[in-house]
Amino acid sequence: MPAILEIENLEVNFRGFRAVDGFDMAVEEGELRVLIGANGAGKTTLMDLITGRTKSTGGKVTFLGDNITNGQEHKIARRGIGRKFQVPSVFKDLTVRENFEVAHTRSLSVWRNLSVSAKPRQRNRQIEGAMELTSLADESGTFAGSLSHGQSQWLELGMVLVQSPKLVLLDEPTAGMTALETEKTSEIINGLKSEHSIIVVEHDMTFVRSICEIITVMHLGKKLAEGTVEQIENDRAVIDAYLGSGGITHA
Numbered sequence: 001m002p003a004i005l006e007i008e009n010l011e012v013n014f015r016g017f018r019a020v021d022g023f024d025m026a027v028e029e030g031e032l033r034v035l036i037g038a039n040g041a042g043k044t045t046l047m048d049l050i051t052g053r054t055k056s057t058g059g060k061v062t063f064l065g066d067n068i069t070n071g072q073e074h075k076i077a078r079r080g081i082g083r084k085f086q087v088p089s090v091f092k093d094l095t096v097r098e099n100f101e102v103a104h105t106r107s108l109s110v111w112r113n114l115s116v117s118a119k120p121r122q123r124n125r126q127i128e129g130a131m132e133l134t135s136l137a138d139e140s141g142t143f144a145g146s147l148s149h150g151q152s153q154w155l156e157l158g159m160v161l162v163q164s165p166k167l168v169l170l171d172e173p174t175a176g177m178t179a180l181e182t183e184k185t186s187e188i189i190n191g192l193k194s195e196h197s198i199i200v201v202e203h204d205m206t207f208v209r210s211i212c213e214i215i216t217v218m219h220l221g222k223k224l225a226e227g228t229v230e231q232i233e234n235d236r237a238v239i240d241a242y243l244g245s246g247g248i249t250h251a
């Protein structure tokens with residue numbers, strides 16, 4: 001499988017402080033990669049560097065064979081990197097379906113530039129597919145402001161998916177969720193596997209175990225370890241790095 005995303009020796013230096021410090025990672029097409037690391041390890045900064053929100057001071061990011069290092073954020077999004085932030089930013093006064101329509105229209109402006117117009121039937125199929133994937137089909141007419149916290153998170157995830165990104169970045173998708181919502185989120189994410197390439201930043205190791213194939217561990221801006229859940233949980237360097245924060249299971 002070719003790498004969809006390749007990060008080489010990436011660095012950002014914030015006035016002498018290297019939040020990301022010579023970081024390497026390659027994610028294959030169709031892969032679900034989990035990125036873990038203690039608070040301040042540099043995970044969010046890494047996502048910011050991939051998406052062009054923060055500019056790097058060294059290294060390279062390659063997406064689908066193209067060098068996207070320090071590209072403009074909207075252009076990187078248009079190339080097909082979708083990002084779901086930790087705090088949902090849905091339109092509360094619109095229904096679930098209307099939120100999906102807005103997200104779909106946003107993605108259309110990309111296609112319009114390429115003189116391709118989406119057909120209504122195709123549009124509905126995409127929206128309905130995203131509603132199914134995120135378990136929101138029954139909430140189609142519900143105002144987003146009336147959704148539970150978990151459902152708002154799923155709506156935002158669906159709004160990313162309806163734009164058909166080639167790579168989806170999810171920043172702590174279970175933050176603030178109940179145990180049941182977390183379980184449902186792992187079902188949703190497992191349902192996205194193979195169809196999508198996904199990078200998930202997550203702290204909750206129970207959740208990580210339920211979705212994960214390969215974990216990359218970040219520590220002080222660097223890659224500390226990479227491997228299966230079992231390999232990572234038994235890795236001496238990882239255990240040592242997490243000591244003091246209660247061990248890896250409470251990372």
Ligand SMILES: Nc1ncnc2c1ncn2[C@@H]1O[C@H](COP(=O)(O)OP(=O)(O)OP(=O)(O)O)[C@@H](O)[C@H]1O
Pocket residue numbers: 014017019037038039040041042043044045046
């Ligand atoms: N713009 C900035 N200027 C200076 N320092 C920054 C900046 N952005 C982030 N940092 C620092 O870089 C380090 C990494 O932060 P980052 O938010 O990427 O960590 P994280 O792994 O996502 O942590 P958490 O799990 O708590 O979200 C932190 O010490 C943070 O204070």
